[in-house]
Amino acid sequence: MAGTVAPTKLQASIASPAAKAPRHAGFVRFTHWLTLVCFLLLLVTGIEIVISHPRFYWGETGNVNMAPLFSLHIPASRNTVPTGYGYVMPDQNGWSRALHFESAWALVIVGAIYLIAGFWTGHFRRNLLPERGSRNLGAHLARFGAYMRRGPRNQDELDSYNVLQRTTYLSVIFILFPMIIWTGLAMSTAFDSAFPFAVDALGGRQSARTLHFFISGALVLFLIVHVIMVAVSGFWRRMRAMITGGVRLKEQQ
């Protein structure tokens, strides 16, 4: 199938360069890189915050006098936490917390710009919603099977996302990011006083903290797979597309 695909789209763009649209819209490129910066800052500061108490609990409360759900086997930055290590890491919690929340604000603002522009321009409907015929498990499994067989790449996919990519991106944008914000807010003592339902629905503040940890893990997993996919499908071409938006015609073939 891939070998015989009708190259109508490509030919059209070769025939009339004026019709050539950038691979990624300006707002997608702008918000993509800002999101990356925010995410990396949140990740580093988040790890630093966890180091001050690398134990996780379920329910409303948790402390060193209670059994944890699980512990990370790393040294802590506080000597009140029993870790099994004979030393205490330097305390970096102050600036880590401040930068964590500042990056979170930046991410929320960037995310709002992305969401508004995405709905306004039809980006989600056109580029990310799986096409009408493939909104089912079968289509996802078929594409997954094609990955596993490592068959030749479908030429259509140079210009758009396949069904697995679309579902993954939609899940990250509309499930993981909202969940990481929700679980983060649910740890805020003041936020909980105004919106107690936000934390009670998650099973308590310590449950929110544990969920926050797992959802960050899911986002890191996404980042790793995302970068690997970019690398195997032509790293510099993909990078150029996400930086300048341009696609060189000869590279498309």
Add this chain to the structure above:
Amino acid sequence: MKPISRRKLITTGLAAAAGLSGLAAADQIARRYGLIPPDSGCDFGAGETLTYAVQRLLTRHSLAREFPRSMMSKMPFANEVGPLDAAFHQLQAGGFSNWRLKVDGLVAHPLSLSMADLRSMSMRNHITEVSCEEGWSYIAEWIGTPLSDVLREAGASPQARYVVYFSHQSDWWESMDMADALHPQTLLTWGMNDGDLPVGFGGPLRMRLTRQLGYKSVKYLTRLTVTDSMKGFGKGLGSASPEAGYAWYAGI
């Protein structure tokens, strides 16, 4: 690159001017309604200010969640305490009978209250969660005198914007805005779980703010100062926390 048309230049200029004046107006409104924290000039002041302003708008009167007795922690964790001054040990030897809480600053009647004075004033208790910035927490019953009643007794001035509070832990002092100072759950706490407040948890007298992290609930209180400005208190950043790299506002 396309040349920029005159129309685009004018609309861009107008949008920029509107944006700038909008920011200036927001700043004026924020200052007027007390939405700028005293540590807004610190390294991460933008984030701190945004958090404080938004949370103050959302939570000015909200009450922290209170829990049923069955959820009280069986073994609450008393965090380690920094060095206490010699005066504390003397007072402790005397069973805290000479303990005094001074109330001064912008008040009509400065006070010097003994533990007995405080206990004879109004009393409130609540079963609430203490959450540490490190991540751990516990639930306990807290019993004490509402700070708002002490401020009323002292005749706090309408110009008051902050209540600064000091401790026998000399490196630890804090302040709170009036939304927290007049909040019904903010207690000068002298009892915990049906008994006296143990020394490990800040006894005989601890500030207890329910909507901020534990480091705002300073132990071993000595003095409250009502003020309209944080200038002149330490480095003027609101408390010892920003001087140590932590946020003055700890609602998150």
